[in-house]
Amino acid sequence: MRIPRCYEPQPMNPGDSLMLGDNNVQHLARTLRMRAGDQVLLFNGDGQEFHATALEVDKRSMQVRIDSGEAPKRDSALQIHIGQSLSRGERMDYAVQKATELGMARMTPLFSERCEVKLNSERQDKRLRHWQQVAISACEQSLRCTVPQLDAPEPLDHWVRSVEADLKLVLHHHSATPLGDLPRPGSIALLIGPEGGLTEAEVQLAMASGFRPVALGPRVLRTETAPVVAQAILQSHWGDLAGN
Structure with missing residues (x-):
């Protein structure tokens, strides 16, 4: 059986014994x-x-021993920082998930003029926690x-006024600026618009x-597709995807 891989937000060192959090107990012990x-x-x-070994496991708790650690x-x-105009439901989840898999360092959801999503402070907090969990799950998988x-x-x-990066890009399908003409950056701010x-x-x-x-090509991409395609191109051109 494939060894499960989980995010556990607490300090770890080889030789430590620790109790896993409730989410991991649910997944590892119960499921x-x-x-x-x-x-x-x-x-x-x-x-x-x-790498850890389970010491004690029951339906309510799980203790593990940290056997070894490495830094792959x-x-x-x-470093890619995405300014992603907010979209509804699964579209935003998809953007967060795939951008994480492709190596995004940071994402800031944005309210733009044509953005149809309205969030009060309570809903913002709830959605942010949800997006963080989507990113964590993508890290576990990738x-x-x-x-x-x-x-x-x-x-x-x-x-757009406050973000800092070596290179700042806005996806705009009327542009013909080729990436090959731009200097190699260490960090990129990438602005992506909403559905409209x-x-x-x-x-x-x-x-x-x-x-x-x-512009990424002659076709107009959906707001959740744009960060995936853009990052694949940027990582291939300047990052760590095959072909660089």
């Missing part, structure tokens, strides 16, 4: 029915991965050892704030 002596892989977001190089050196930062939603105009697209005023604001307009 997978692990027993004492079974193996599990754990990570806490600090860049390391730990699975995170891209290219073998990432760090969890990308998910910010609270903020207005697009504030983000960015308004011309928003594109102009981004450009006035140092963003370069780029």
Whole structure:
């Protein structure tokens, strides 16, 4: 059986014994029915991965021993910060999940002029917790050892004026700027519009704030598809995907 891999947000060192959190007890003890002596892989977001052995397991608790740790190089050196215009339900989940799998370092959900999502402070907190769990699950699946930062939603105009990066890009299908003409960056801020697209005023604001307009091809992509395609191109061009 494949060794389960789980995010456990607590300090770990080889030789430690620790009690796993409720989410992992639910998954490992109740769903997978692990027993004492079974193996599990754990990570806490600090860049390391730990091999652990189950010591005591019941339906309400699970104790493990940390046997060893390592720091595999699975995170891209290219730091990509996505400003993602908010979309509804599964579309936003998809964007977070796939962007995490492709190595995103950080995402800030944005309220833009054509954004149809309205969130009060309580719903914002709930959605942010949900997106963080989507990112954690994507890290578990993709073998990432760090969890990308998910910010609270903020207005697009504030983000484009305040974000810092070596290279700032706004996806704009009227642009013909080729990536090959741009200098190699260590960090990228990537602005992605909503289903209805960015308004011309928003594109102009981004450009006035140092963003370069780029197009990914002749077709217009959906808002949840754009970060996937953009990151695949950027990671292939400057990051750690095959072909770089």
